[in-house]
Amino acid sequence: MASDLGIVRERVASARSLVVLTGAGISADSGVPTFRGSDGLWRNFRAEDLATPEAFERDARLVWEWYNWRRELIAPKKPNPAHTAVVEFERRCRQFWLITQNVDGLHRAAGSEQLSEIHGNIWKVRCTACGVVEENYDVPIRILPSCRHCQALLRPHIVWFGESLSAGDVACCGTALQSCDVLLVIGTSGVVYPAAGFASVAKEAGAFVAEINPDPTPQSGIVDISLKGRAKDVVPLLL
Numbered sequence: 487m488a489s490d491l492g493i494v495r496e497r498v499a500s501a502r503s504l505v506v507l508t509g510a511g512i513s514a515d516s517g518v519p520t521f522r523g524s525d526g527l528w529r530n531f532r533a534e535d536l537a538t539p540e541a542f543e544r545d546a547r548l549v550w551e552w553y554n555w556r557r558e559l560i561a562p563k564k565p566n567p568a569h570t571a572v573v574e575f576e577r578r579c580r581q582f583w584l585i586t587q588n589v590d591g592l593h594r595a596a597g598s599e600q601l602s603e604i605h606g607n608i609w610k611v612r613c614t615a616c617g618v619v620e621e622n623y624d625v626p627i628r629i630l631p632s633c634r635h636c637q638a639l640l641r642p643h644i645v646w647f648g649e650s651l652s653a654g655d656v657a658c659c660g661t662a663l664q665s666c667d668v669l670l671v672i673g674t675s676g677v678v679y680p681a682a683g684f685a686s687v688a689k690e691a692g693a694f695v696a697e698i699n700p701d702p703t704p705q706s707g708i709v710d711i712s713l714k715g716r717a718k719d720v721v722p723l724l725l
């Protein structure tokens with residue numbers, strides 16, 4: 487009888503349209519802390535003090551200091567074999583889309599091109615007045631940073647709690663999830679919506695859904711196969 491790993495590998499190899507959804511777990515193997523794991527950021531910091539529009543209005547300096555700390559932490563990190571395997575899926579599958587909740591930029595650094603960074607990117611800033619979005623790799627960024635076009639305050643280009651995904655990302659992810667025949671869900675706790683609902687959307691549209699995670703998640707019960715293990719060990723085996 488074929489192993490679960492063999493079944494998923496076969497499904498990926500024969501997929502006409504493959505979608506990959508990733509969360510902090512895929513970058514854990516690069517040394518980036520997750521949010522809800524034992525070393526998770528939300529175990530040591532309060533999201534409502536640092537990752538909401540209200541927190542930024544209250545104390546922009548504190549929020550920027552926290553993002554500077556995270557920029558310093560992420561800057562030296564490199565993509566791991568799981569990120570590289572995802573790039574290879576993109577090269578091999580005619581229709582491919584990567585949906586990541588990660589803001590660390592490691593998928594792009596690995597070479598992924600067909601992707602939606604639905605929670606934004608820590609290496610981008612957005613003007614609070616004119617809305618222009620620009621790349622910024624300063625470590626640390628000058629606090630408080632201002633827009634070079636209109637001098638207003640810049641904020642991290644991140645989707646904070648209480649904010650919505652961009653309309654473009656919603657449309658793009660919806661189309662990808664509705665039309666894929668295989669969805670791989672890698673390294674997400676599956677508690678933050680809308681991404682937490684993506685496995686159900688794909689499943690209801692008829693896709694084969696597999697999860698790669700060392701721990702069970704709320705989605706484990708609805709996916710076709712759960713592969714237990716670390717992303718860097720399991721994902722390359724699916725090529």
Ligand code: OAD
Nearest residue numbers: 509510511514520521522587605673674675678701716717
């Ligand atoms: P979480 O920290 O909630 O979950 C990380 C998941 O990765 C858990 O299910 C772990 O079991 C799993 N994991 C840990 N190590 C792993 C490894 N080596 N390989 C594979 N999986 C591993 O992170 P997310 O689900 O990404 O929002 O969190 C979702 C959102 O909540 C984040 O995007 C962030 C946060 O608030 C924003 O930044 C806007």
